[in-house]
Amino acid sequence: MKTFSKIYMITVFLFLYAPIMVMVVFSFNGINSTGLFQGFSFRWYEELFQNRAVLNALKNSLILAVLSSLISTVLGTLAAVGINRMRHSWIKGPTMMLTDIPMMNPDIVTGISMMLLFVFVGKFVLGGNSIMGFWSLLIAHTTFNLPYVIMSILPKLRQMDPKLTEAAMDLGCTPAKAFVKVVLPFISSGVIAGMMMAFTLSLDDFVISYFVNGSNFQTLPILIYAMTKKRVRPTINALSTIIFTVVLILLIITNAVQSRGEKKNIKKKGIRQ
Numbered sequence: 421m422k423t424f425s426k427i428y429m430i431t432v433f434l435f436l437y438a439p440i441m442v443m444v445v446f447s448f449n450g451i452n453s454t455g456l457f458q459g460f461s462f463r464w465y466e467e468l469f470q471n472r473a474v475l476n477a478l479k480n481s482l483i484l485a486v487l488s489s490l491i492s493t494v495l496g497t498l499a500a501v502g503i504n505r506m507r508h509s510w511i512k513g514p515t516m517m518l519t520d521i522p523m524m525n526p527d528i529v530t531g532i533s534m535m536l537l538f539v540f541v542g543k544f545v546l547g548g549n550s551i552m553g554f555w556s557l558l559i560a561h562t563t564f565n566l567p568y569v570i571m572s573i574l575p576k577l578r579q580m581d582p583k584l585t586e587a588a589m590d591l592g593c594t595p596a597k598a599f600v601k602v603v604l605p606f607i608s609s610g611v612i613a614g615m616m617m618a619f620t621l622s623l624d625d626f627v628i629s630y631f632v633n634g635s636n637f638q639t640l641p642i643l644i645y646a647m648t649k650k651r652v653r654p655t656i657n658a659l660s661t662i663i664f665t666v667v668l669i670l671l672i673i674t675n676a677v678q679s680r681g682e683k684k685n686i687k688k689k690g691i692r693q
Contacts, residue, residue: 440664447657454652464654474659477643481623484554484639488561489618495562496569496618497611501603503570504577523567531631534560538632553634560632561625565618572614576607609677616674620667 450459468474503519506512522530534556542551580603588598604611626641633642640663647656 443657444661444664446654447661449654449657452654454654454657464658468655468658468662471655474640474643474655477638477640480554480637481640484557484561485619485622488558488565488622489615491558492562492565492569492618493611493615496566496614497573497607499566500570500573500577500607501599504574519567519570521567522564523571527564527625527627528631530564531560531628534563534628535631552632553637556632556634557629557637557639560628561622564625564628565621568617568621569611569614572617573607573610576610577603580606609680612677613674616670616677620670620674624663624667 446454446457447464448460448462449457450461450463499519503512503515506515538551538556542549584602584606585598588602589595593601624641625639626645629639629642630645633639640659644656644659647653
């Protein structure tokens with residue numbers, strides 16, 4: 421049984437990561453071929469970084485990812501604190517359900533609904549002026565990032581003893597100061613993990629961005645999609661390899677921060693006991 425489970429796990433991981441490994445290997449191919457590897461070369465990485473369109477799209481994606489992750493982290497932290505403090509289950513339950521809907525909802529449905537919203541606002545509220553572009557993308561990315569930030573912070577708030585905040589206020593802290601001095605340090609690992617996850621989701625989002633994107637602001641996934649309509653060049657392999665590496669590093673950092681926070685909480689509980 422153990423042997424079968426090991427074979428099964430190896431097969432699953434091969435199925436998931438073998439295509440990515442092939443893509444990484446062919447990003448260093450010395451010739452313009454997607455089926456024949458001949459010689460190790462950084463040719464396609466050099467060509468990639470000489471492409472102004474790609475660099476501009478990368479800059480746009482990074483700006484969008486940083487801003488949307490910061491905004492969603494601030495709003496998500498406040499929302500998580502508010503949800504955690506709800507005492508009535510008939511309010512808290514529906515609120516949690518509404519929070520989970522953007523995560524469960526298919527991206528194509530979210531993208532189409534947001535596109536219709538922005539078109540309506542531009543036509544009937546702003547008098548025909550289009551708002552498709554940076555601001556529509558920022559609002560959309562912040563919206564679908566929020567639930568993930570909330571889900572990262574809520575478990576940390578539930579692990580926290582509410583008496584700590586009460587004790588801080590008894591000692592003279594205002595509610596805002598008690599939050600900054602007591603609550604925020606305790607949930608900091610969840611906040612950082614949520615922000616990293618939001619950044620990752622924003623950086624590689626395509627479906628929602630495709631529907632709310634304007635002609636004056638192009639993100640990297642949309643540019644890659646446009647490039648694949650023609651013959652796929654190895655520069656896409658190089659670009660995808662860089663994106664995969666960045667996302668992998670962010671996920672490793674996120675998991676490290678979460679595990680470190682859990683170890684600190686376990687140590688604190690051990691000291692109190």
